[in-house]
Amino acid sequence: MCRWKILATTALAAMLVAATAVLPVSPRELHALATATPEQVGMSVERLGRITTMLKKEIADGKLPGAVVMVARKGTIVYSDAIGFQDKGAETPMKLDSIFRIYSMTKPLVSVAAMMLVEDGVIQLTDPVSKFLPAFKDMQVSVASTGADGKTTYTNVPAAKPITVQDLLRHSAGLAYAEITKNEPVKAAYVEAKFSQPGVHEYDSRDMTPAEQVARMAKIPLIHQPATMWEYSMAVDILGRAIEAASGKRLAVFLEERLFKPLNMGDSGFWVPSSKISRLAQPLPVDPASGLKTSVLDVSAEPKNDSGGAGGVSTATDYLRFGQMLLNGGELDGVRVLSRSTIKLMTSDHLGTRVAMPLQPGELLLGTPGYTFGLGFAVRQGDGVAGVPGSAGEFMWAGYAGTFFWVDPQEEIVGVYMTQAPSPIRAYYRKMFKALVYQALAD
Template identity: 45%
Template structure:
């Protein structure tokens, strides 16, 4: 079993291609943070070399120590084709760095006594009750695969979702003919509300028995739906009202509004010989339209400065600028080993 924690507080943010550094987090000379200017310059040199060689279009490097920013540099372009240079307030697709924010949202409700982490999630999301588990057996002589399902030995708990031991992955299980059930159901589509996504997850078997194996997947998206149901608030509004506004994360959300579109980075994909090319996936432009799926696993956009404020809150034990988001004990719980 792999052993990640499900939130790792960060003091270094490097975003490939972040506003001014937020109130309460000061920018100082590197020696004011105990950082060596000459060694920091090595980062700048190496990153600019990657830009020059075409390995990346651009990037941002931000290093904070003891609540002070000692290094904040940009490299290259946010839009290489249009020759638009990288800005410190460039907006990025955060992908899986959305997950730690969902972890915080869940723990906020846990602190309020809305549920126990040991609760079966079906207590709040009944569509995830009485699930089956997919089993694939291979004949050792012929290699022929036989696929069938068995009942889950126990319910998925909220803790299972937080630590990716729910039996829910991204790929999903195979049916009796070896075809992917998630593809048939459209489970991973972002053109649906997260509640519909969760219903489709419940229509398919799990890929592992709950609690038996760690596997990265849609568990954190399920938690976004849990927050909606338990709080009675759409997930995007919960994050905005309970985390983003209190922390001063002014550029974080599910959509890039028209007035901020000029700061939105282009999306790139690997090309031949270690170079890059424009990504042609829907994510290139979809964030410029109103969001449909407020998932907890990958859909947020943000800036380096905004995300630093979130990270600094965790490093401070749940508080920033006099605003407490979580108790210190909850932050300790989040950064502990829950797999053993």
């Protein structure tokens, strides 16, 4: 398999001018995403400036290394800034084209890829995963029971129904993350199978081939019966393997051909080539919130498998284009990658009353209820309940290293926040950024 070619970057573009200050400028043309003054699209330039003020304070206090933030409204960029350090140890300033490990923000990209194959007629959401990956036929489920002595024991029973593609997309497959699950035998099995090295390399299974990944995971019992419980997991890693089996192409190649190239997402992929490694953002060596040594993925070398759940790299510019495509109903720059009906399906509630969620997606992401899950995104159920500003129908996701994005169709907003800060307080910065965007609405 030839090495995946990542596209080159483009030219410089100026940003916005206010009466007393110049808004941060973009170092590269954003193609069809034109710039506008905030007032032209119903936002306040002064209030948007509070985003920079607050992030500068957090960075000066040593809580964050740096960040890139971008906001678009009504199809135009109204705010863009690179703050702090790309690599604080080397005193390298953050730049708008800095590249970030996006971890779980890879999942929406891969979910879109899967839906492309649904539109092609190659995959159906109700297909059993075993149609594409036979090893996942006849799975076992690890069931907990509590004895009279109060001790919990686990027994394996056959899965009542097969895992479907829809289950992978909405995290109801019964798969797990070793870092999250409370099922101790399954947690131990994931660690033994090298899907995680807790405290060393979180969410890292790049050092095994796709075939090895499938074979190892299929031997591990599920933590829930399929289609019964929402629990965040390695489901999208397996979805990536199903995409490869159904398309006959490596996941990186499929995404390059069908998503990244059409949308001019020239810095997105699964590793950073040597020609771009100087743009890779780095975390602080020690997390100031926990006091623990920071460990992140090594993305300088081509992985043995393209991790659809946590292996991606991207820039704020690229991800803003992806978000704008979603807001536009599947189209950007005159190029359509998905239909409007498919975007609607992906951003609808796919849990309902049939799939339980003791821990809601919004609680995992932002520390607040109010969100259900669609196909690749958390979806807001109403204007209220959630402890952050927003609108019913907005959708979002985030990444372990602190990255975050959301799309609000009602307000026509796309927000992207990129940093490398895998800290337990990362939800605080997501909520802060989101609130500071909404308080800048002036129409």
